[in-house]
Amino acid sequence: MKKYITDIALGLWRLFQGMYITMLNFVRPKFTEQYPENRGEKEYFDRFRALLVMPHDERNHHKCTACGICQTNCPNGTIEVVSRMEADEATGRDKKTLDRYMYDLGSCTFCGLCTHSCPFGAIRWSNEFEHSLFTRSKLHMQLNRPGSSLAPKPAPAPVPAAPAAEPAKKE
Ligand code: SF4
Numbered sequence: 001m002k003k004y005i006t007d008i009a010l011g012l013w014r015l016f017q018g019m020y021i022t023m024l025n026f027v028r029p030k031f032t033e034q035y036p037e038n039r040g041e042k043e044y045f046d047r048f049r050a051l052l053v054m055p056h057d058e059r060n061h062h063k064c065t066a067c068g069i070c071q072t073n074c075p076n077g078t079i080e081v082v083s084r085m086e087a088d089e090a091t092g093r094d095k096k097t098l099d100r101y102m103y104d105l106g107s108c109t110f111c112g113l114c115t116h117s118c119p120f121g122a123i124r125w126s127n128e129f130e131h132s133l134f135t136r137s138k139l140h141m142q143l144n145r146p147g148s149s150l151a152p153k154p155a156p157a158p159v160p161a162a163p164a165a166e167p168a169k170k171e
């Protein structure tokens with residue numbers, strides 16, 4: 001009998017807890033996202049992975065050396081690095097150069113292995129998430145811009161002059 005009454009009291013307490021939460025949310029001010037009208041005001045977390053991009057500077061330079069590490073690490077075959085051999089002006093030797101960096105958004109799982117494994121920081125994530133299209137083939141995109149090239153290495157810092165030797169003391 002004692003257990004029967006305890007169970008009823010416990011059940012009523014749980015019911016009260018549930019109703020309290022319900023009523024609390026009933027009187028709280030409501031917040032509705034007015035998307036897509038608020039598109040320009042929305043802010044996203046920096047770590048949000050929406051689209052893989054290859055940043056270019058104002059001189060159309062990127063940082064991709066066409067090493068292919070990201071392609072090797074991608075588990076879905078989403079990345080295709082197409083390279084060509086080009087004569088290096090500095091050394092006169094043939095050097096691997098990026099021709100096309102192809103990315104298939106349709107097969108990307110946003111795991112981030114490519115950006116983590118790139119040793120040069122040549123690719124990163126953008127917050128651009130609106131990818132609705134009528135044609136799947138448009139999800140297959142080239143990330144390096146036409147006419148772009150690898151950013152030249154920064155000039156080495158000048159070596160500081162050695163301090164002048166002190167004159168020998170006369171004894
Ligand atoms: S996020 Fe993952 S699946 Fe997408 S391209 Fe990078 S490695 Fe491939």
Ligand code: SF4
Nearest residue numbers: 064065067068070118
């Ligand atoms: S994006 Fe990075 S890892 Fe991928 S090919 Fe270019 S330099 Fe290599």
